Amino acid sequence: xSEAASTAGLFDCRDAYAQTLLALAESDPRxxxxxxxxxxxxxxxxxxxxxxxxxxxxxxxxxTLVGVGAGLANGGKIPFVSGAACFxxxxxxxxIKADIAYxxxxxxxxxxxxxxxxxxxxxxxxxxxxxAWLRPMANLTVIVPSDxxxxxxxxxxAAALDxxxxxxxxxxxxxxxxxxxxxxxxxxxxxxxxxxxVALIANGVMVHxxxxxxxxxxxxxxxxxxxxxxxxxxxxESAILEAAATGAIVTVEEHSVRGxxxxxxxxxxxxxxxxxxxxxxxxxxxxxxxxxxxxxxHGLTADGIAQAAxxxxxxxx
Amino acid sequence: MSEASQRLENxxxxxxxxxxxxxxxxxKMTFDAGQGHPGGDLSAADILAALYFDILRHDPARPDAPxxxxxxxxxxxxxxxxxxxxxxxxxxxxxxxxxxxxxLSRLNGHPSRAALPGVETSTGPLGHGLPVAVGIxxxxxxxxxxxxxxxxxxxxxxxxxxxxxxxxxxxxxxLDNLTLIVDRNRLQQGALTEDTVALAPLADKWRAFGWDVxxxxxxxxxxxxxxLEHPGSRPLCVIAATIKGKGVSYMENQAGxxxxxxxxxxxxxxxxxxAA
Numbered sequence: 001x002s003e004a005a006s007t008a009g010l011f012d013c014r015d016a017y018a019q020t021l022l023a024l025a026e027s028d029p030r031x032x033x034x035x036x037x038x039x040x041x042x043x044x045x046x047x048x049x050x051x052x053x054x055x056x057x058x059x060x061x062x063x064t065l066v067g068v069g070a071g072l073a074n075g076g077k078i079p080f081v082s083g084a085a086c087f088x089x090x091x092x093x094x095x096i097k098a099d100i101a102y103x104x105x106x107x108x109x110x111x112x113x114x115x116x117x118x119x120x121x122x123x124x125x126x127x128x129x130x131x132a133w134l135r136p137m138a139n140l141t142v143i144v145p146s147d148x149x150x151x152x153x154x155x156x157x158a159a160a161l162d163x164x165x166x167x168x169x170x171x172x173x174x175x176x177x178x179x180x181x182x183x184x185x186x187x188x189x190x191x192x193x194x195x196x197x198v199a200l201i202a203n204g205v206m207v208h209x210x211x212x213x214x215x216x217x218x219x220x221x222x223x224x225x226x227x228x229x230x231x232x233x234x235x236x237e238s239a240i241l242e243a244a245a246t247g248a249i250v251t252v253e254e255h256s257v258r259g260x261x262x263x264x265x266x267x268x269x270x271x272x273x274x275x276x277x278x279x280x281x282x283x284x285x286x287x288x289x290x291x292x293x294x295x296x297x298h299g300l301t302a303d304g305i306a307q308a309a310x311x312x313x314x315x316x317x
Numbered sequence: 318m319s320e321a322s323q324r325l326e327n328x329x330x331x332x333x334x335x336x337x338x339x340x341x342x343x344x345k346m347t348f349d350a351g352q353g354h355p356g357g358d359l360s361a362a363d364i365l366a367a368l369y370f371d372i373l374r375h376d377p378a379r380p381d382a383p384x385x386x387x388x389x390x391x392x393x394x395x396x397x398x399x400x401x402x403x404x405x406x407x408x409x410x411x412x413x414x415x416x417x418x419x420x421l422s423r424l425n426g427h428p429s430r431a432a433l434p435g436v437e438t439s440t441g442p443l444g445h446g447l448p449v450a451v452g453i454x455x456x457x458x459x460x461x462x463x464x465x466x467x468x469x470x471x472x473x474x475x476x477x478x479x480x481x482x483x484x485x486x487x488x489x490x491x492l493d494n495l496t497l498i499v500d501r502n503r504l505q506q507g508a509l510t511e512d513t514v515a516l517a518p519l520a521d522k523w524r525a526f527g528w529d530v531x532x533x534x535x536x537x538x539x540x541x542x543x544x545l546e547h548p549g550s551r552p553l554c555v556i557a558a559t560i561k562g563k564g565v566s567y568m569e570n571q572a573g574x575x576x577x578x579x580x581x582x583x584x585x586x587x588x589x590x591x592a593a
Contacts, residue, residue: 032459053459059489061482064448068486070438071452075460078384079452094442095479099449103430103439139431 010173014112016148017169018043020155021080025051031159032056032072034081036065042082042112062087066095070105078159085111085127085168086118093133100164101137108158109166113206116282117171119291120154122207127168128282132259134166135232136288141186142233144253144261146207147177150230153184161186170205170254172291177208177228187231189239195223198309199243202252203229203261210252212302217309224309229261237268244273247313250280252305254295257281278308278313325539328371332538335405336366340564341591342405342414348584350418354573356397360502360535361469365402367541368467370500377407380434387453389468391446392500393427394576398559399423400433408435442476446470447497451483454495454552454571465548469498473505476514481526487552488527493553496545500535502561504573523554535559541575564591 020213025031025047032054039057048055056072058064062083069081081088088111089096100107111130118125134142141161145151151169158165177192182192193209193214203208207228214224227243229236243249249269253261262279269275286294295301299308328341339362347353369375373386390399397417404411409423416422423432427441438449450468457464470480489493501509501519510516520530530547533540537555544555561575562568565587579587 032456054456058482058486061479061486063479064451064482064486067445067479068452068455068482069446071449071454072456073452074387074437074449075456075462077456077459095445095448098439098442098445105430105438185350249450 004179010175011148013145013151013174014043015147016045016151017110017112017155019147020152022047022050024156024159025054027164028078028159029194030076030078032077032079033160033208034072034207036060036062036083036087038112041084042110044082047055055154062091063095066092066109067099069107070099070103073106080108082110082112083195084125085114085130086125089127089130089133089192096134097137101140104139105164106162107164109164111112111166111170113171114168115170115172116286116291116294120287120295121283122288127288128254128256130168131232131261132263133254135259135264137175140165140233141231143186143231144168144203145230146204146228147174149176149182150184154230157184157186165258168204172205174205175208177211187234187236189236190228190230191225191239192228193224193226195225196246196314197222197224197226198248198250199225199246200250200252200305200309201227201240201243201261203232204254205250206300209300209302210305213305213309216302216306220310222269222309222313229265232261235264235268240265240268241273244269244275248276248309250278250305250312252280252300254300255281257283276312277314280305280308325542328542329539332363332366332370332542335370335436336362336538337400337591338405339366339398341588342401344565344579344587345416346397346401346414346586349415352418352576352578353397354394354576355397355579356504356561356568356571357392357395357471357500359563359565359568360561361392361395361398361500362563363536363538363541364469364500364557365398367538367545369402369406371542372545373467374464375406377435378418380408380593384462384464386464387437387450387466389440389446389450390428391443391468392441392471392474393440393455396424396426396428399428403433403435406435409433443471443474444479447480448483450495451487452493454487454492455490457494458490465494465496467496467498469500471505472499472501472503472516472519473510473513475499475516484523484528485525491527491550492552493548493550496548496555497552498555498557500559501556502559504561504570504572504575506572508572520556524578528552528554529558530554532558533557536563566590
């Protein structure tokens with residue numbers, strides 16, 4: 001059993017999304033939800049019951065899903081457009097580019113069931129390229145929350161921000177992280193643990209595993225800094241430079257190793273503070289298997305992260 | 318002639334005069350810039366003039382006023398005509414039209430929502446306008462707002478599947494505040510639409526999707542005004558039969574003038590023909 005599944009109190013971040021959106025809608029009539037036949041998978045049944053006129057279902061039509069979101073924003077609404085991350089991003093990528101990011105439409109795109117949450121359904125349903133597609137888009141804020149609390153904070157912050165946002169929401173059972181002083185701010189990394197030997201930078205459901213890895217490393221006398229880089233755009237470059245100051249960085253993401261969190265960190269490290277790095281993630285199209293199996297198979301576990309850190313430090317001499 | 322029809326005649330004459338100015342302006346912009354989309358500019362000129370100088374409720378001083386009528390230019394490559402009509406309506410200085418396609422100009426080859434007042438959404442890639450217009454119309458429906466939403470697509474553009482996704486949603490939701498105008502010039506970039514992937518029977522398609530359909534001569538301002546000013550209880554599709562390159566003899570119905578630039582002699586001839 002994995003470390004995540006063995007931890008008491010697991011949560012589905014979609015619940016945090018749906019509850020927060022409903023609460024926001026109670027106090028702000030501009031909030032609307034737009035879905036592509038995904039009321040259930042977005043957990044928006046409660047929203048539909050409470051605000052039926054503000055739940056717009058365009059059917060199985062992702063390009064129109066995103067275009068309608070842009071139109072609703074033009075009409076003064078604050079649309080939360082949610083659909084499976086794999087389809088929302090890939091099928092409507094040009095709409096996200098032209099209608100949302102380039103047009104600066106005040107739309108909140110919520111990619112649900114992201115990463116490998118749909119493990120057994122295969123690579124067509126995995127969303128492990130979405131961050132690489134969206135990260136280069138100017139004007140688009142990209143957030144990958146780590147747990148239910150941060151998901152709720154990200155949704156509130158997205159609603160308050162006047163501009164386009166993508167929030168990547170997992171459906172994997174995820175523990176709530178313990179935070180000494182909880183505070184979420186778009187564009188600010190969260191330092192969950194200080195350390196000077198190596199930095200572990202993670203986001204999404206990998207943050208919990210990075211923390212467990214840091215505890216294991218501490219038992220070996222290696223003090224790891226753990227950084228939750230939940231906002232990929234805009235990027236907290238100072239947090240990355242501080243991480244680079246430890247001399248070694250391991251990035252961990254439930255995404256392809258190309259173009260996601262690791263790529264974002266590497267761009268900063270390579271140009272401003274070169275240091276050895278390991279980028280942990282998925283290599284490409286994946287074999288079938290449950291989400292947990294896929295993550296274990298590809299080393300995206302606390303053990304895998306700790307081993308990568310040890311290897312990096314050994315290689316550094 | 319009755320008083321009502323005399324009034325319509327007067328309005329149509331004003332639209333025709335403005336349309337002729339749009340044609341001349343768009344050709345000047347294209348000639349000065351060395352490139353553009355003159356064929357579509359000329360086919361859409363009467364439609365744009367009818368909208369901006371008669372139908373639309375808009376206030377260039379308040380381009381984002383919540384109660385404005387919206388116009389979405391889905392055929393975003395026809396910026397010669399679109400920028401001309403926006404400038405003539407007062408959204409930005411007409412002198413700025415001379416910067417078309419120049420470095421750092423707001424007048425990009427395709428309209429930018431972020432750069433230019435009066436542009437409701439950035440377009441250029443085809444098949445984007447109708448979904449956005451549907452979204453605006455839904456917002457208006459939720460708010461019981463009085464504004465109307467108009468969107469202009471090309472006919473070749475309707476080969477994009479996103480148009481039909483949005484058509485289904487509009488029909489399903491009975492968006493009576495939404496009017497689509499199809500610039501039916503029967504030519505796409507490289508060939509006739511009907512030789513490429515046929516759109517016919519176009520009116521039947523929209524009716525089957527739950528829309529009202531009116532077919533008009535897209536170069537007859539009186540017919541356009543009559544079609545555009547009376548929305549029904551369902552989304553309205555106005556299929557405007559037009560001629561690509563309308564008003565310039567050597568451009569009319571020529572696919573080659575989808576994108577291009579006249580020579581100095583051709584430009585002079587075009588201006589003579591449009592002055593006639």
